[in-house]
Amino acid sequence: MAVKKNLYTKxxxxxxxxxxxxxxxxxxxxxxxxxxxxxxxxKTKAIAVVRGPRTLHPQHMQNPKNGVLRVNYGMxxxxxxxxxxxGPNRRSEEISKVTEWAxxxxxxxxxxxxxxxxxFIQIPQADAGTRVAGINAAAMALAxxxxxxxxxxxxxxxxxxxxxxxxxxxxxxxxxFHDGEGSTDIPMVFTSRTKNLxxxxxxxxxxxxxxxxxxELAKKACEKILVVQMEALKNVNGENGAPKGVPLEGNxx
Amino acid sequence: MVIEKRQIxxxxxxxxxxxxxxxxxGAYRDGGDVVxxxxxxMNIFEKHVRVIPVSGxxxxxxxxxxxxxxxDITFNGWLIDFGGAQNAFLPVAEVxxxxxxxxxxxxxxxxxxxxxxxxxxKSRGVDLSMKxxxxxxxxxxxxxxxxxNKVPRIIGKEGSMVKMIKDATGCSITVGQxxxxxxxxxDSDKELxxxxxxxxxxxxxxxxxLTEKVEKFIKKLGLKVNSPEIIAENTDGxxxxxxxxxxx
Amino acid sequence: xxxxxxxxVYPWRATMGDFIIPNLQKEKIEEFIAExxxxxxxxxxxxxxxxxxxxxxxxxxxxxxxxxxxxEVLAGVHLALAAPYPDSQDQGTFMTNAELHPxxxxxxxxxxxxxxSVELARVIDRGIRESGFIxxxxxxxxxxxxxxxxxxxxxxxxxxxxLLDVAGLASLIALGRARMPIYxxxxxxxxxxxxxxxxxxxxxxxxSMTFHKIxxxxxxxVSKEEEAVSEFRLTIAVGDNGGEPRITAMQKxxxxxxxxxDMETILKxxxxxxxxxxxxxxxFVLGK
Numbered sequence: 001m002a003v004k005k006n007l008y009t010k011x012x013x014x015x016x017x018x019x020x021x022x023x024x025x026x027x028x029x030x031x032x033x034x035x036x037x038x039x040x041x042x043k044t045k046a047i048a049v050v051r052g053p054r055t056l057h058p059q060h061m062q063n064p065k066n067g068v069l070r071v072n073y074g075m076x077x078x079x080x081x082x083x084x085x086x087g088p089n090r091r092s093e094e095i096s097k098v099t100e101w102a103x104x105x106x107x108x109x110x111x112x113x114x115x116x117x118x119x120f121i122q123i124p125q126a127d128a129g130t131r132v133a134g135i136n137a138a139a140m141a142l143a144x145x146x147x148x149x150x151x152x153x154x155x156x157x158x159x160x161x162x163x164x165x166x167x168x169x170x171x172x173x174x175x176x177f178h179d180g181e182g183s184t185d186i187p188m189v190f191t192s193r194t195k196n197l198x199x200x201x202x203x204x205x206x207x208x209x210x211x212x213x214x215x216e217l218a219k220k221a222c223e224k225i226l227v228v229q230m231e232a233l234k235n236v237n238g239e240n241g242a243p244k245g246v247p248l249e250g251n252x253x
Numbered sequence: 254m255v256i257e258k259r260q261i262x263x264x265x266x267x268x269x270x271x272x273x274x275x276x277x278x279g280a281y282r283d284g285g286d287v288v289x290x291x292x293x294x295m296n297i298f299e300k301h302v303r304v305i306p307v308s309g310x311x312x313x314x315x316x317x318x319x320x321x322x323x324x325d326i327t328f329n330g331w332l333i334d335f336g337g338a339q340n341a342f343l344p345v346a347e348v349x350x351x352x353x354x355x356x357x358x359x360x361x362x363x364x365x366x367x368x369x370x371x372x373x374x375k376s377r378g379v380d381l382s383m384k385x386x387x388x389x390x391x392x393x394x395x396x397x398x399x400x401x402n403k404v405p406r407i408i409g410k411e412g413s414m415v416k417m418i419k420d421a422t423g424c425s426i427t428v429g430q431x432x433x434x435x436x437x438x439x440d441s442d443k444e445l446x447x448x449x450x451x452x453x454x455x456x457x458x459x460x461x462x463l464t465e466k467v468e469k470f471i472k473k474l475g476l477k478v479n480s481p482e483i484i485a486e487n488t489d490g491x492x493x494x495x496x497x498x499x500x501x
Numbered sequence: 502x503x504x505x506x507x508x509x510v511y512p513w514r515a516t517m518g519d520f521i522i523p524n525l526q527k528e529k530i531e532e533f534i535a536e537x538x539x540x541x542x543x544x545x546x547x548x549x550x551x552x553x554x555x556x557x558x559x560x561x562x563x564x565x566x567x568x569x570x571x572x573e574v575l576a577g578v579h580l581a582l583a584a585p586y587p588d589s590q591d592q593g594t595f596m597t598n599a600e601l602h603p604x605x606x607x608x609x610x611x612x613x614x615x616x617x618s619v620e621l622a623r624v625i626d627r628g629i630r631e632s633g634f635i636x637x638x639x640x641x642x643x644x645x646x647x648x649x650x651x652x653x654x655x656x657x658x659x660x661x662x663x664l665l666d667v668a669g670l671a672s673l674i675a676l677g678r679a680r681m682p683i684y685x686x687x688x689x690x691x692x693x694x695x696x697x698x699x700x701x702x703x704x705x706x707x708x709s710m711t712f713h714k715i716x717x718x719x720x721x722x723v724s725k726e727e728e729a730v731s732e733f734r735l736t737i738a739v740g741d742n743g744g745e746p747r748i749t750a751m752q753k754x755x756x757x758x759x760x761x762x763d764m765e766t767i768l769k770x771x772x773x774x775x776x777x778x779x780x781x782x783x784x785f786v787l788g789k
Contacts, residue, residue: 030659031571032606034310043559047658049604053310055339064376072611077598077654078561078577086600086614086654106264108290111312113376115338120604122656124575125558143264143292146309146402150281150290151265193265193288233292234261322523334521366523395529395540441533445542 006163007180012172013042020156020168020221025136025232027144035145037232039137042170043127048137050145053115067109068116071100073134075123095131096121102135102155102189102199108148117147128174129157132187135199140229152192152229154222155199158214160184160206165214167221181205188218192226195219261307262289268302279304311337311401311431313379317371318388320396320429321381323361328354331361333369333381335431336398341379343369348383366391368427368435391427394437397448399455401432406458407451414454414467420479421471422447446474520608520729527730531716541570541724546770548722548778553674553785562679562694567671569722571661573605576653576671578679580699582691583650585641593640593648597626598655599668605657620754622655624709625669628738628750629653632707635676639700642684649682651699662725665736669709670782676701677786701787707740707749708782710774712767714757719766721774732757735767739775746775 011017021042030036035050056062073096077084099121109117119142121134132155139153157169162180166173169185177183184204191198197215206214262268267286276282279291280302289295293304313319313335321335330344343361345352352360361367368388369381383389399407407428408415415426424438424447436447453470457463468478530540537545549570557564557575564577583594599622603609614622629635640649653675655668680694713723713731720727728734738750748771753759759767 028308030573030604032659032661033604035308045558047604051603051607053338054607072603076558076564076575076577076656077652078558078564078575078579081560083561083579083581083652083654086598112338118603120602122602122604124564124656125560144308146291146293146306148279148291149264151288152263191265193283230263233263322521324519324521334519364522364524364527366525392525393528394525396523396526397540441536441538444529445533445538445540448540449542 004180008162008164008166008177011161011166012177013170015168017164018167018217018220020224021170023225023228025140025228027140027232027236033141033145035141035143035147037137037140037144039133039140039229041129041133041168043125044129044133045123045125046130046133046137047122047124048134048141049120049122050117050138050141050147051120052117052145053109053112053147054118056114056116062114064113065110067112067114069100069104069107069109069119070116071096071103071119071121071138073099073121073123073131075126075130079123079126079130095134098199098201099131099135099138102153103138103142105196105198106139106149106151106153106191107142108150111148117142117145126171128169128171129187131155132157132189135189136225136229140233143233150191151194152226153189153198154192154225154229155187155189156218156221156225157185157187158218158221159186160204160210160214165210165217167217186211186214186218188215188222190219190222192222260295261293262295262304263292264289268295268304269297274300274302277301277303279306307402308400309402311335313337313341313371313374313431315371315374317430318368318427319371319381319431320366320368320391320427320433320435321431323363323365323367326357326361326363331357333367335379335429336433337379337431339378341369341371341381343367343381343383347372347381349389361390366396366435368429391435391437394425394435395444395448397434397436397451399432399434399451401430403455403458404428404430404432406463407434407454409464414464417464417467417471417478418447418450421476422450426451446476449474520725522726522729526726530727530730534715534718534720537718539720539724540726543722545718545720546774551670551781551785555678562682562699563675565671565674565678566658567667567674569663569667570724571659572663572667573658574664574667574671575656575658576668576675577656578675578699579652579654580679580682580691581650581652582642582684582689583648585645585648589637590645591641591648592637593635594650595626595630595635595637595653596650597622597629597653597672599625600654600656601660601664602657606660609657609660620752621665621668624665624736624750624752625653625655625672627752628669628707628709629672629676632738632740632749633702633705634673634707636700636702642686649699651676651679660725662723662728663711665711665734666709666722669738670785673706673708673782673786677706677788703787705740705749706783706786707738707747708779708786709736709738709750710771710778711736712770714759714763719763719770721770731755733759735759737767737771739771739779741779746772746779 025039027037033049123130135155186202189199266289276287281290287302293306321333324334325332333341372382373380422443427435438444552568554566562578601609601618679699681697682691734754736752739746
């Protein structure tokens, strides 16, 4: 049996196989919120806003032992070429839920029983990887809102395009490439300290050894993303953000 | 590795290593490490490691002084909005004088503002009291809202910053730990100047030499700065006591 | 110390929903405005700083961000192929949609668009439609069969008052900067964008200004606090008629009534603010 040639040996964008698109991040972008952040990778932009903790209504949804984390993900109507009808759809509802699980794995709301912490993720411009960009923004916004968190999370889309393993799929790789073995998309979320998987989805065809390799690729990419998230949180100079420099000293001198 | 003191830390970051350190508010232990459990500024005091929030919502704590608005009246007390996660409750027994059930509205009506003390924080809500001196209904003046995390800077060391503003503008200033500041004076221009000074402090809360910059700003507004010798830079963490951090 | 006695169940209310303004604050806002002053230092007829940012999304015909102070709104334009309405076979169609997204304010809720979203979208839609700013005939591809459908989508990012004017201006700027898609007739599909704009009747551009009555005075570009204490609002869309302002749409909101003195003040303000702002607005929407 003849082995077929790999049809995707060079990325359409010119990036190296394990290269993440250029990233930027900023916190404090929505002044009236308790926490907010924007995260951009290439042309994909995600805004995340945190409101809460606040009393959860209706009352029967309250949890007397724990606060409730509630995530709402959505794409703005003008974010993609075919206008998206405003309001929830099956895709956005599913992404909201898996994002909620990923973030809940690090968020600790035990101090705030009967309350809800709302996370709103909105995508103004999409070029694949919107759920992972949204999670990167949301983790920053939750931290910015002062919500207790065991650690951060960072998210990345990895995958296989024909026979090549790639990091940070763009729109071409995610939805326009159909040759050979096609495109396999694997969004992953890693916790920043314990390096565990907090979200995993897979769509396509991949062997077990290849899948193992994508996990390592994703881990490495998440290290880079964490640096971007950290820098944005540590170097805030916005009016609503945390300080640049140091406002308070320890009382031990 | 020990992170340099007074640094902004993010959740999951190792703050210090060693079993002699104790994780305080906003920190937790993970093996030999003390780790940040929220975003903020690391503070180490006598091996006690904590993370002081720099942004986010106000969390009421016992003993806090807050400013709120009456939003509802029940058969035995008042519900008060203070911009927090839930409304707070001021029982009729916690006001300085005996109030008959049918005169509750005359005593404190919808929309009236109060300076109150946080008596207790429970899972179901916040209980308030108004019995002590210095608490009660406020009338006239204006209320401005600032980030609750900036309150220590407005107060300054032992209240030095607030005193400087009061001396310069002649307005009375009450700072609620919920980020509501009540400004009241005889002259609306002076009130506005007070508001501007407080907003200046909030916008520049993170710079070093803040007191000097505030003095300059006050002079720029055409006002005088009194007794600069008692004004010291708020750098020794004592101001945190003023905002009721961990003082229960 | 003695413990307090509580009712078993607290009638806790959500702080979501209401924007609470204490009475003393309302009185102070009114007292200031009576002296032609405002709590943020502006005069009663003064707008906040206006900031326009383009290129929010390159996947649509246009998408812009408009800020008045801390109020921020995004607006984007999309063009899609559609069948014309039976009563206007040679004209394109137009739809405005607005979402008062809960990310923008503690007071906005998830779920079905509330009356505030609907009113906002309708006022903006009418203002644009009735002014004749969009050249609907220019949007006809084949009479009776195929026309362009123009969507304006508005998303609120942060509410610090006067969303109506900010969203209205954002919509105009998004239309003014929208690129015309390329229609491939043979395959009956859209193939990217041309470098031309969409067909507009540029000389009938009109923009809206919302006036609020606070205390006894009329105020422009209200903050969120001011908005919460006003008696009524009146939104007026004004265009250019040979150098004179011409009204193209109006909407009164809230339960307060307009006295004849109020109306006189507002109309005078319309004239002066229009003269002052129209050239700037025109440049934002249509370029230099």
